[in-house]
Amino acid sequence: MSKKDISNKEDVELLVDSFYAKVLKDDTIAYIFTDVAKMNVPEHMPIMYNFWATILLSKGTYVGNPMDKHFALNEKEALKKEHFDRWLKLWFDTVDELFTGSKAEEAKTRASTIGRLMLFKMEEANH
Numbered sequence: 311m312s313k314k315d316i317s318n319k320e321d322v323e324l325l326v327d328s329f330y331a332k333v334l335k336d337d338t339i340a341y342i343f344t345d346v347a348k349m350n351v352p353e354h355m356p357i358m359y360n361f362w363a364t365i366l367l368s369k370g371t372y373v374g375n376p377m378d379k380h381f382a383l384n385e386k387e388a389l390k391k392e393h394f395d396r397w398l399k400l401w402f403d404t405v406d407e408l409f410t411g412s413k414a415e416e417a418k419t420r421a422s423t424i425g426r427l428m429l430f431k432m433e434e435a436n437h
């Protein structure tokens with residue numbers, strides 16, 4: 311199957327669904343989603359579709375504050391470099407398995423930038 315770029319909402323949904331399939335069975339970070347946050351997966355997915363559609367396609371309506379959500383999570387369980395490294399690896403792997411092109415690159419660049427900033431802020435809060 312030849313890969314194409316991320317170009318519509320269906321692509322974003324496939325990307326996010328495939329990413330969470332990996333996250334939720336990952337030895338390093340799954341527990342943060344399932345046991346610490348006790349995240350409601352069906353409720354969370356549309357938020358993530360919206361977030362990434364806003365970033366990549368300018369077609370979403372995401373208005374939340376992701377940093378605040380992760381600060382709250384960080385108070386329950388310190389979010390560390392190893393967690394972010396794993397999150398980003400799974401995101402990069404998923405993007406590369408499914409897509410290729412400038413939006414695919416942007417998905418990885420934006421995640422890295424946000425992830426680095428998030429880790430920096432979490433580390434500051436943990437001092």
Ligand code: HEM
Nearest residue numbers: 342343347357361374375376379389393394397421424425
């Ligand atoms: C250590 C790495 C990470 C972990 C363990 C993690 C975990 C979580 C969890 C458990 C939630 C649900 C929180 C809730 O609804 O109460 C969440 C929400 C979210 N995460 Fe992360 N996350 C990580 C990194 C990232 C990164 C790097 C990004 C962006 C590139 C991101 C974007 C989001 C967004 C947009 C939401 C939804 C916020 C909202 O409800 O408005 N996360 N994350």
